[in-house]
Amino acid sequence: MGVTFNFGQFFLSGRTVIGDTLHEIGLKNDKLWVLTPDTGAALKAFKRDCGDRFVDVGIAEQNVVGIAAGLALEGNIPVIMGMIPFMTMRACEQVRTDVCYQNLPVRIIGTGGGLTSEGGSTHNAMEDIALMSSLVNMTVISIGDPNMIRDILWASMKYPGPMFIRLAQGKKDRVIYEEGTMKYEIGKGIIAKEGKDVIIFAHGEMVFQALEAAFRLEAEGISVGVIDMFTIKPLDKELVLRAVEETGRIVVLEDHLMYGGLATAISDLLIDRAVYPKAFRRLGIPQVYAGFGTGEELRAKYGYDTEATVRAVREVLEK
Amino acid sequence: MDKQQEIARLEALAYDLRKKLLYLCGTYGGPVHIGGDLSAADLLIALYHYGMNVDPNNIMNPARDRFILSKGHGAVCMYIAMALRGFFDYDEICATYGKLDSAFGMHPCKVHLPGVETSSGSLGHGLSIAVGMALSAKQKGQKHRVFCLMGDGETCEGSIWEAAMAASSYKLGNLVGIVDRNGQLMTSYTEDFIHLEPYADKWKAFGWNEIELDGHNMAEIVAALDSLPAPDSEQPTVLIAHTIKGKGVSFMERDIGWHAGALSEEDLERALKDLEATYGKSGVENNGRNL
Numbered sequence: 001m002g003v004t005f006n007f008g009q010f011f012l013s014g015r016t017v018i019g020d021t022l023h024e025i026g027l028k029n030d031k032l033w034v035l036t037p038d039t040g041a042a043l044k045a046f047k048r049d050c051g052d053r054f055v056d057v058g059i060a061e062q063n064v065v066g067i068a069a070g071l072a073l074e075g076n077i078p079v080i081m082g083m084i085p086f087m088t089m090r091a092c093e094q095v096r097t098d099v100c101y102q103n104l105p106v107r108i109i110g111t112g113g114g115l116t117s118e119g120g121s122t123h124n125a126m127e128d129i130a131l132m133s134s135l136v137n138m139t140v141i142s143i144g145d146p147n148m149i150r151d152i153l154w155a156s157m158k159y160p161g162p163m164f165i166r167l168a169q170g171k172k173d174r175v176i177y178e179e180g181t182m183k184y185e186i187g188k189g190i191i192a193k194e195g196k197d198v199i200i201f202a203h204g205e206m207v208f209q210a211l212e213a214a215f216r217l218e219a220e221g222i223s224v225g226v227i228d229m230f231t232i233k234p235l236d237k238e239l240v241l242r243a244v245e246e247t248g249r250i251v252v253l254e255d256h257l258m259y260g261g262l263a264t265a266i267s268d269l270l271i272d273r274a275v276y277p278k279a280f281r282r283l284g285i286p287q288v289y290a291g292f293g294t295g296e297e298l299r300a301k302y303g304y305d306t307e308a309t310v311r312a313v314r315e316v317l318e319k
Numbered sequence: 320m321d322k323q324q325e326i327a328r329l330e331a332l333a334y335d336l337r338k339k340l341l342y343l344c345g346t347y348g349g350p351v352h353i354g355g356d357l358s359a360a361d362l363l364i365a366l367y368h369y370g371m372n373v374d375p376n377n378i379m380n381p382a383r384d385r386f387i388l389s390k391g392h393g394a395v396c397m398y399i400a401m402a403l404r405g406f407f408d409y410d411e412i413c414a415t416y417g418k419l420d421s422a423f424g425m426h427p428c429k430v431h432l433p434g435v436e437t438s439s440g441s442l443g444h445g446l447s448i449a450v451g452m453a454l455s456a457k458q459k460g461q462k463h464r465v466f467c468l469m470g471d472g473e474t475c476e477g478s479i480w481e482a483a484m485a486a487s488s489y490k491l492g493n494l495v496g497i498v499d500r501n502g503q504l505m506t507s508y509t510e511d512f513i514h515l516e517p518y519a520d521k522w523k524a525f526g527w528n529e530i531e532l533d534g535h536n537m538a539e540i541v542a543a544l545d546s547l548p549a550p551d552s553e554q555p556t557v558l559i560a561h562t563i564k565g566k567g568v569s570f571m572e573r574d575i576g577w578h579a580g581a582l583s584e585e586d587l588e589r590a591l592k593d594l595e596a597t598y599g600k601s602g603v604e605n606n607g608r609n610l
């Protein structure tokens with residue numbers, strides 16, 4: 001497994017894939033409703049052909065989640081497209097109490113994961129995985145390869161309970177896997193690259209960066225595996241345990257607060273199972289409001305860019 | 320200075336602000352919220368250069384009027400309006416806007432930019448913060464006002480109306496809400512999906528003194544600011560400023576595509592020419608008065 005072809009050369013807009021996929025599904029499944037709080041520029045085709053199941057509430061995130069809950073209570077499957085900080089923080093209680101408490105099949109797709117928004121701390125999304133994965137019944141997905149969105153959205157039509165789907169900017173996302181060769185299953189992580197010495201766990205945009213670091217180290221004779229843990233909740237426990245057993249050295253890389261995201265989910269699992277790796281490093285956002293700059297600049301500033309990932313791998317190898 | 324001269328001075332400043340905004344939009348290299356900047360430009364000039372008691376040399380003066388940019392994506396318009404008043408350096412704004420470690424980000428950050436009253440950028444927060452500031456002033460017997468500029472799309476947020484209710488309940492005559500009523504949100508026009516109208520009636524029903532005006536007519540803005548009730552009166556006031564998103568550049572006006580964007584070198588030139596055609600060299604719109 002682990003298809004990486006013409007690595008890093010192809011880009012795709014995640015938002016376009018969302019728009020196309022929801023349109024495809026909407027034409028076939030009249031339970032699908034699409035809602036947005038003024039962030040649905042990519043939804044034109046759905047709006048055109050399924051207009052009676054399209055709702056734009058204006059800039060009102062709490063309202064859109066409540067409306068989605070009502071639609072779901074009537075047997076519909078609502079998908080909301082919004083910006084992550086406002087969907088997961090402004091509307092957090094609606095998500096928890098109206099949606100999760102009642103275990104309703106509401107899907108929230110958010111753009112601007114981590115520090116990719118360039119809008120500063122009001123627009124950065126560094127707590128979303130912590131918040132959303134703490135909610136009972138919630139499924140949490142973080143998209144690395146934009147082509148993944150198609151499978152996940154189709155699967156979400158049959159998947160029980162609420163779901164949060166995180167994207168980076170969703171404008172110019174890197175294609176990681178050769179199109180058409182992958183099957184994405186919720187609850188099953190992907191071995192993006194095999195490796196014997198160290199395993200990097202990553203999700204979302206950081207999968208690409210993890211692979212970049214891994215290829216660089218490979219050239220020095222260090223064998224680094226990369227696991228794309230796009231399914232943060234439910235976590236692919238078996239895959240985590242296997243990776244720790246095989247290499248014993250783990251780096252977790254994510255565009256999220258260092259605590260509360262994937263690294264925490266993995267370390268909780270390891271402690272619960274009394275599995276102790278030889279070395280465990282987490283790379284992500286420290287306890288700061290990160291400020292302005294591009295995602296790449298901010299990752300360098302806060303110590304989790306490609307360079308830092310390479311360094312972290314070297315360090316865990318010494319332990 | 321008599322009123323006519325004062326208005327001409329403000330118009331010239333607004334023209335300068337628009338030019339500077341366009342220049343930044345053509346040189347920054349990333350998206351600038353130019354549509355909503357241009358719709359708010361006249362209002363921000365009138366506030367920072369006429370209506371508000373502020374002093375760039377004494378930014379923490381307790382007697383200053385407070386300004387909250389609730390539509391935080393209009394930050395750069397506020398930065399430059401403030402720069403023209405002496406708060407900041409325009410060249411520094413241009414050189415660092417949105418860049419790593421800059422104080423001048425896409426949304427205002429009080430922690431890194433003293434002179435700004437509060438951080439903002441997530442819509443729907445500002446009016447509640449303004450209510451808190453106004454309550455404090457009232458309790459302390461202070462005589463300043465608190466101004467809060469909102470986008471009309473922003474007022475889809477329920478929190479705005481929660482704050483509106485609190486403001487009239489607590490009789491905050493020192494609070495002035497201003498709505499940039501440009502009729503557009505980010506991806507649509509305000510009456511396409513969610514109907515804001517009858518808009519003035521909504522504010523009145525929430526207990527506000529309401530003034531409607533042309534947000535691009537400096538004389539009207541000045542008159543509205545002159546007519547504000549005393550800060551120790553008992554009813555908050557909202558100025559509903561009818562504006563045009565992208566005002567001054569014909570290819571941007573009322574175009575959904577120009578909520579945010581970057582200008583190419585050619586388009587920048589085209590936009591500046593357009594602006595000059597609209598406003599003339601003096602900064603007064605060519606409506607006959609200065610021809």
Ligand SMILES: Cc1ncc(C[n+]2csc(CCOP(=O)(O)OP(=O)(O)O)c2C)c(N)n1
Binds near residue numbers: 086355392
């Ligand atoms: C809570 C929240 N939701 C969404 C956004 C994204 N957003 C930024 S500007 C904007 C449209 C704002 O429209 P309006 O308030 O009318 O401002 P203007 O048209 O004057 O730019 C949106 C949806 C945001 N900043 N905050």
